[in-house]
Amino acid sequence: MGLGDKISNKAEExxxxxxETAGDATGDDELKAEGKADQTSxxxxxxxxxxxxxxxDVKDGLTK
Numbered sequence: 001m002g003l004g005d006k007i008s009n010k011a012e013e014x015x016x017x018x019x020e021t022a023g024d025a026t027g028d029d030e031l032k033a034e035g036k037a038d039q040t041s042x043x044x045x046x047x048x049x050x051x052x053x054x055x056x057d058v059k060d061g062l063t064k
Contacts, residue, residue, distance in 0.1 A: 005049055013042035 016038030023032030 005045070009042045009045045009049070012045075013039050016040075016042065 016035045019035030019038060020032050021035070023029065023035055
């Protein structure tokens with residue numbers, strides 16, 4: 001996983017946490033749900049990047 005992807009995904013996750021917290025504090029259920037969705041999206045992207053990294057490691061192991 002590239003450093004840029006890690007930073008982008010972490011920023012999305014932290015932004016989601018901020019939205020969720022703000023929504024919870026203000027009673028805005030829509031903002032809270034949007035924050036949770038942002039966090040889920042970032043976590044899925046991280047998982048996808050980890051799968052790509054693992055596949056690349058396997059490929060590298062087979063070609064050495």
